[in-house]
Amino acid sequence: MIPVNTPNLSGREKEYLIECIDSGWISSEGPFVKRFENEFSNYIGRSHGIAVSNGSAALDVAIRALNLPKGSEVIVPSFTIISPVQSLVNEGLIPVLVDSQTDTWNMDVELIETKISKNTRAILVVHIYGLPTDMDPILELAKNYDLKIVEDAAEMHGQAYYGKKCGSFGDISTFSFYPNKHITTGEGGMILTDDDQLAQRCKELRNLCFTPARRFVHHELGWNYRMTNMQAALGVAQLEQIEKIIERKREIGDRYNQNLKGVYRLQLPLTKTSYAHNIYWVYGLVAESEELANELQYKFRELKIGTRPFFWCMHEQPVFHQMSLFNNESYPVAEKLARQGFYIPSGLGLTNDEIDHVSEALIGMLRDG
Numbered sequence: 001m002i003p004v005n006t007p008n009l010s011g012r013e014k015e016y017l018i019e020c021i022d023s024g025w026i027s028s029e030g031p032f033v034k035r036f037e038n039e040f041s042n043y044i045g046r047s048h049g050i051a052v053s054n055g056s057a058a059l060d061v062a063i064r065a066l067n068l069p070k071g072s073e074v075i076v077p078s079f080t081i082i083s084p085v086q087s088l089v090n091e092g093l094i095p096v097l098v099d100s101q102t103d104t105w106n107m108d109v110e111l112i113e114t115k116i117s118k119n120t121r122a123i124l125v126v127h128i129y130g131l132p133t134d135m136d137p138i139l140e141l142a143k144n145y146d147l148k149i150v151e152d153a154a155e156m157h158g159q160a161y162y163g164k165k166c167g168s169f170g171d172i173s174t175f176s177f178y179p180n181k182h183i184t185t186g187e188g189g190m191i192l193t194d195d196d197q198l199a200q201r202c203k204e205l206r207n208l209c210f211t212p213a214r215r216f217v218h219h220e221l222g223w224n225y226r227m228t229n230m231q232a233a234l235g236v237a238q239l240e241q242i243e244k245i246i247e248r249k250r251e252i253g254d255r256y257n258q259n260l261k262g263v264y265r266l267q268l269p270l271t272k273t274s275y276a277h278n279i280y281w282v283y284g285l286v287a288e289s290e291e292l293a294n295e296l297q298y299k300f301r302e303l304k305i306g307t308r309p310f311f312w313c314m315h316e317q318p319v320f321h322q323m324s325l326f327n328n329e330s331y332p333v334a335e336k337l338a339r340q341g342f343y344i345p346s347g348l349g350l351t352n353d354e355i356d357h358v359s360e361a362l363i364g365m366l367r368d369g
């Protein structure tokens, strides 16, 4: 079996975890939490890092912290994981969807301006699969229309846009450290910002909005979204290896690209754009038809090679239709990606032999089909 993802925990993860056990510091009060917050926010180039229990929690907190008026519109891609859109809806905000680009699979920034109304308050950028969203036009729009930027950089650890790190563009930015991300804490997430007040607000929200004046007296509701010292210990160890990890992820992507060069009926990921070199969070493929996508995933399963389908569009989610959201909306590129896209094994545990084996299997399927 070649799984779609396996993490690499070959650094000082075990040593730091043992330190947690030996010292008895296992809760969020332990020293690794602050250390991870400082080291990760420094790495991305931001003033504050607020560690939380996962990437979806980071979005909940980030969006609540912005304190946008209920009913405000927030522009967001239809082709995304549900987390950012769920956070908006849960906060009483209205997600306004935008279609994707066919080549980078990110939000098509040229379509954003037509979606801006007098109620728009923010653009929520979700960088997809390994290439950043084209940020310059978004920064320009945010300036011209006085919009906040929320940046979901959960798939972009270490990626940069024209040399500036992803996660440093939002008024508030978020990361996930789920095991399939470039660096992992098992479950975990972080909010980054340069704004002192926003950072303070995020700290309160992640910790049940305890008030310092009198513990157990609350003026508002938050969550318990704290990260444990054990998770943060993993994070510190992972961060020590991040450059190596990114280099290896790029090697994996480049090797697939080399092996699969010239295949037909299948679109490969872009190696680079003018502003970034792909870091291949996952190695995604888009088949020329839905039937071919299903057939290839079926055959991979028979060969015990793991695959995953791409995200499913937000405007086609039953849960949102039940809320009368996005009815009769259509975003053709996002729909195509959702139906025809899937990804093949691309985790750090993958060996070059395995990459070659998966590539040969795919080439064989396309030849025989």
Ligand SMILES: *Cc1c(COP(=O)(O)O)cnc(C)c1O
Pocket (backbone or CB within 6 Å): 054, 055, 056, 057, 081, 083, 084, 126, 127, 152, 153, 154, 155, 176, 177, 178, 187, 188, 189
């Ligand atoms: C993984 C991911 C999330 C969610 O992170 P969790 O830690 O799984 O909650 C959010 N946004 C994007 C873009 C992701 O890839």
